[in-house]
Amino acid sequence: MAATAMNVDDSGMAAAAAAAANGQARPRCMSSYVDEGSVQSHRYYLARRTLLEMLRDRGYAIPSSDIDVSLAEFRATHGQSPDIDRLRISNSLRSDPSKRVLVYFCNPGPVKVTSIRYISGQIANKDGLSGLILVLQGEMTNQALKALDLFPFKVQVFQITDLLVNITKHVLKPKHRVLTDQEKQRLLKKYSIQEKQLPRMLKNDAIARYYGLEKGQVVKVTYSGDITGTHVTYRCVW
Template structure:
């Protein structure tokens, strides 16, 4: 071999061995600095309440009610500084006047993830009464002839849909492009 080029992996390996030696000798920190910034030092309870509150505010906004942008943009550290590491339920209460026939779900687990933000979830739009009538006339069909969506469907519950309402579902795909279907809530 006439000439040898330095291998950058040898240098990285030497640096890692030096860091390991420092950690074992007690001179370095137990968790490298680059990873310690990702460690969540708060309670699991406050993190769950943060996720549930954010999903609830997004759901309220998606139903057409005004929600301040600063409430939606609240980060987990800001949430903990505002409500504490072990928030009280009374402090998290959101007051909103909405005419409602049923009782809201009491399960926080349903609110941990906003299902409408999932990558595979198609876009759902509720049709107005006029749009519904135009659609029925355009295709000359009745409500019972549309594909069905149960009132207990997670997306239906998220949007607060009732029986007889029609939803426009828009699918986006690489092969099919944009595809629109309609579903009637039962």
């Protein structure tokens, strides 16, 4: 049995050597696919990348170089235990630089009223802010949720686990595009309908949350398939 095993190993090594000699890539060892870094840094990396893509898709000025950062580059900058204060994102709309959004990562654990007060105190220029996105790593208490209403701008809350994957990139997800007010009015006029007659999309729908949509906004949904071909429908956020 030992001799047989040795022959198998020898033949495998010979095959690898022959492949290398012919310029072919060697099969990668399974261990090369294992991430030896911390789970914490990997989660922060994935969530931050999704957030950058989300803001770009909302029309914010996000450089491609920020989105294209690799996990290794992220860890080289932030380490295996990133400081959440350094993960904050602040960018302005391309069409209106006066409108700025801030992304704030909360500490692990429950988010209480005291946490919201602390976050409010950390925001230096509230007047120049048009939106705030909080990334949670635990539950938010009812009192803390009510305290969000005290902010003079829109506040969105995401769990970090909801940001590990960009849902808009899923192969089975149809393409969504948010219509401008002018495009919406042309659509309603073209078909002689009111917005309440359009198919609905709930405000808490994952896509509506991704784009930060408000009630009354209309989304163009394009479906593509080998069998059904391409067809378009429209949904109004409700």
